[in-house]
Amino acid sequence: MVTIRALVPADHDDWLPLWQAYLSFYQTELTASQTALTFYRLTDPGFPLHGAIARRDDGAAAGIVHWLPHPNTWRAGDYCYLEDLFVAPQERGAGTGRALIGHVVDWARGAGCAKVHWLTSATNATARGLYDGVAADTGMVQYAVTL
Numbered sequence: 001m002v003t004i005r006a007l008v009p010a011d012h013d014d015w016l017p018l019w020q021a022y023l024s025f026y027q028t029e030l031t032a033s034q035t036a037l038t039f040y041r042l043t044d045p046g047f048p049l050h051g052a053i054a055r056r057d058d059g060a061a062a063g064i065v066h067w068l069p070h071p072n073t074w075r076a077g078d079y080c081y082l083e084d085l086f087v088a089p090q091e092r093g094a095g096t097g098r099a100l101i102g103h104v105v106d107w108a109r110g111a112g113c114a115k116v117h118w119l120t121s122a123t124n125a126t127a128r129g130l131y132d133g134v135a136a137d138t139g140m141v142q143y144a145v146t147l
Helices: 009-025 032-043 096-110 125-134
Strands: 002-006 050-056 061-070 079-087 115-117
Touching: 002 096, 009 032, 009 050, 009 061, 009 079, 032 050, 050 096, 061 096, 079 096, 096 115, 096 125
Parallel strands: 079 115
Antiparallel strands: 002 050, 050 061, 061 079
16 A cells, blocks of 8 residues: 655655666666756646655655646646656556556646646556556657757
8 A cells, every 4th residue: 555645855865766766767867956956846836847756654665756737729728747657666566656647637637637648668568558557548659859
């Protein structure tokens, strides 16, 4: 069983190894200053980026999720982009990922969002197994221009 709640500054030391493992999984490196800025934004109530941490009954961090609402051209309500989701490897298969997604869905519903959406690697079979059970694969293909 896990408890999920909004990230607060005191969560930094538990959030950081999960964040670094998430970046490593996606073979990405960020500067220490970008990581610090990301955590600051996630815990700043005035910034439109949100984060939550899942903790086991013993208080150990089990996973993290980050999301942001954004306007869109197809609906009156915002969409909610689930940007980052990571569950510690030893916690996988116990429902933590599903609970973190559910937390974002509940938040988005309460905020009046019209949809929650996210991306994952086409080769991330483990995560896609979970995602196929909680959402519809839109069949869309993502393109990006790095600036």
